[in-house]
Amino acid sequence: MTTSSALPPIVIATRESQLALWQAEHVQALLAARGHSVSLLGMTTRGDQILDRTLSKVGGKGLFVKELEVALEEGRADIAVHSLKDVPMELPDGFALACIMEREDPRDAFVSPHHASLDELPQGAVVGTSSLRRQVLLQALRPDLKIEPLRGNVQTRLRKLDEGQYAAIVLAAAGLKRLGLHERIRSVFEPGQMLPAAGQGALGIEIRSQRQDLRDALAPLAHERTWLTVTAERAVSRAMGGSCSMPLAAHGVWSGDTLRLQAAWGDVEGRLPLVRAEGSSRVATLDEADALGLAVAGRLRAAGAVAAC
Known part of the structure; x- marks a missing residue:
C-alpha cells in the first residue's frame, strides 16, 4: 500500500x-x-x-x-x-x-407493512412514489391504484408508510440494501414488470x-461493465431529454459480450399507451455503448414516445 x-x-x-x-x-x-x-x-x-x-x-x-x-x-x-x-x-x-x-441491485423494491406484493394490494390502494417512471409503470400494472407523491430520505419515506399514509411505497432496492434495511423489502419488481431507471443502483x-x-x-x-451498461442507459435518457424529469426507464443486461438494452416511456396523463423498445449489440467501448443507447431511443420515438425539453 x-x-x-x-x-x-x-x-x-x-x-x-x-x-x-x-x-x-x-x-x-x-x-x-x-x-x-x-x-x-x-x-x-x-x-x-x-x-x-x-x-x-x-x-x-x-x-x-x-x-x-x-x-x-x-x-x-x-x-x-x-x-x-x-x-x-x-x-x-x-x-x-x-x-x-460496480452496481448494486438495480431493481425497484415493493415495501409494505401489510401486503407482500403489488398484486395483493386492495383495489384503489394508495401507493407512494414521486418518480414519474414508477408512476407510469405502476399505472400500467395496476390502473386502479392511487399514486400519491412521496418525498424525503429513505427513513422519512418509511416513517410515512408506517404511519399509515400509504398502503405501500416503491423504493430502490439498492438504497435499502446499502442501509441494512433488507427486511423492509417485501418483494422486488423484476425488470419485466418495472424497468429500472437509467443508472439505478x-x-x-x-x-x-x-x-x-x-x-x-x-x-x-x-467497474468496466457497469460503466458500459449505464453509459448505454444514460444515452437513452439524454436523447429523450432525460435531464428533465420524465417518465422514462432504461436498463441493460449482459449476455456474454452482448449488451441487451430495454427502455420504456409512459404518459403521466394516461392519454398515450406505454411504449417499449429494445436493442442489443456487442459493446466493448463507451462509444459503442452510447451508440446502442441512441439507437434504442430512436426506436422509442418511432413507437410514439415523446421527448422532453
Missing part, C-alpha cells in the same frame, strides 16, 4: 442523508485502503430542502448535485459521490464523471474535468 504522505488528501462533497453518507463513507474507505487521506464535506442540497413538491415541478435531478458541484468548483472539495440515477444526463462544462463503481464519482490526478486515483474503483 502506498503511504498516505505520498498522496494528496481528498475531500468528498456529500449530501447529509444517511444513504448519501453511506455512499461517501464507502468511497472514503476504499480510497483510504489505497493510502489516501480522505475527509467528508457534508452539505444540504435544494433537493433535500424542497420536500413539499415533486422533483419534476421544482427543477429535476440537478437539485441534488448543484451545491456539490459548487464545492468542487470553489476548491472546497475534490470529488462528489452521487447515486447515478440522480445525476443529470448533461454535466456542466468543466465537470466529468471520473468513475462508475450505481454510484458515480464527479470531479472537475481537468483533475487527471483524481482520475488516476479513482481508476481502481471503476
Whole structure:
C-alpha cells in the first residue's frame, strides 16, 4: 500500500442523508485502503430542502448535485459521490464523471407493512412514489391504484408508510440494501414488470474535468461493465431529454459480450399507451455503448414516445 504522505488528501462533497453518507463513507474507505487521506464535506442540497413538491415541478435531478458541484468548483472539495440515477444526463462544462463503481441491485423494491406484493394490494390502494417512471409503470400494472407523491430520505419515506399514509411505497432496492434495511423489502419488481431507471443502483464519482490526478486515483474503483451498461442507459435518457424529469426507464443486461438494452416511456396523463423498445449489440467501448443507447431511443420515438425539453 502506498503511504498516505505520498498522496494528496481528498475531500468528498456529500449530501447529509444517511444513504448519501453511506455512499461517501464507502468511497472514503476504499480510497483510504489505497493510502489516501480522505475527509467528508457534508452539505444540504435544494433537493433535500424542497420536500413539499415533486422533483419534476421544482427543477429535476440537478437539485441534488448543484451545491456539490459548487464545492468542487470553489476548491472546497475534490470529488462528489452521487447515486447515478440522480445525476443529470448533461454535466456542466468543466465537470466529468471520473468513475462508475460496480452496481448494486438495480431493481425497484415493493415495501409494505401489510401486503407482500403489488398484486395483493386492495383495489384503489394508495401507493407512494414521486418518480414519474414508477408512476407510469405502476399505472400500467395496476390502473386502479392511487399514486400519491412521496418525498424525503429513505427513513422519512418509511416513517410515512408506517404511519399509515400509504398502503405501500416503491423504493430502490439498492438504497435499502446499502442501509441494512433488507427486511423492509417485501418483494422486488423484476425488470419485466418495472424497468429500472437509467443508472439505478450505481454510484458515480464527479470531479472537475481537468483533475487527471483524481482520475488516476479513482481508476481502481471503476467497474468496466457497469460503466458500459449505464453509459448505454444514460444515452437513452439524454436523447429523450432525460435531464428533465420524465417518465422514462432504461436498463441493460449482459449476455456474454452482448449488451441487451430495454427502455420504456409512459404518459403521466394516461392519454398515450406505454411504449417499449429494445436493442442489443456487442459493446466493448463507451462509444459503442452510447451508440446502442441512441439507437434504442430512436426506436422509442418511432413507437410514439415523446421527448422532453
